[in-house]
Amino acid sequence: MRSLPFLISALLAAPLLSSFAATSSPSPSGPIRSRVQDDDDDDEEHEHSPLHEAMNQMQAAQRAMRKLSRDPVGNKEALLRAVGAIEEGALTAYRLPPPAPEGENPEAWRIGFRRQLLQLLDAALAAELAVHEGDAEALAAAYKAISGAKKEGHDRYQEDEDDDD
Numbered sequence: 001m002r003s004l005p006f007l008i009s010a011l012l013a014a015p016l017l018s019s020f021a022a023t024s025s026p027s028p029s030g031p032i033r034s035r036v037q038d039d040d041d042d043d044e045e046h047e048h049s050p051l052h053e054a055m056n057q058m059q060a061a062q063r064a065m066r067k068l069s070r071d072p073v074g075n076k077e078a079l080l081r082a083v084g085a086i087e088e089g090a091l092t093a094y095r096l097p098p099p100a101p102e103g104e105n106p107e108a109w110r111i112g113f114r115r116q117l118l119q120l121l122d123a124a125l126a127a128e129l130a131v132h133e134g135d136a137e138a139l140a141a142a143y144k145a146i147s148g149a150k151k152e153g154h155d156r157y158q159e160d161e162d163d164d165d
Helices: 004-022 050-068 076-094 106-133 136-157
Strands: none
Touching: 050 076, 050 136, 076 106, 106 136
8 A cells, every 4th residue: 555645645746737737827926826925915815815715615515515424325426526625625725825923933834734734635535435435434534534624724724813803
């Protein structure tokens, strides 16, 4: 069996290459920009950033997955689309780490953010396999792992929305 880092590298390569090919330039001036590269953006633009959109995509897909998981065999195709949307969102967000808060090591922050997304991606891949195998128990465990990875990531990396008060 191949190692997890090899699997993750292989999984990241194809979607990233195709997304880079689809954009004229993955540079900061191109369509995919990180908040790290755009520190001057205001909060309104942040709400429409590619990172925010990727997070919204994963959230909507996770909600759909929760509902569809009640009948994993009957909802196989829809579940695969939902899990695929989580995977796609995680791969997109991987390239778009938020800026490190003041006092944090920016490199460690970005690496930690990406590692958290890889945990989420690993859980989503477990869910995908469970759907293909028709294993409701494994699907439930994978959903729990996705939820746990999401919570951990939000606890550590999501900006407090109450800072405006």
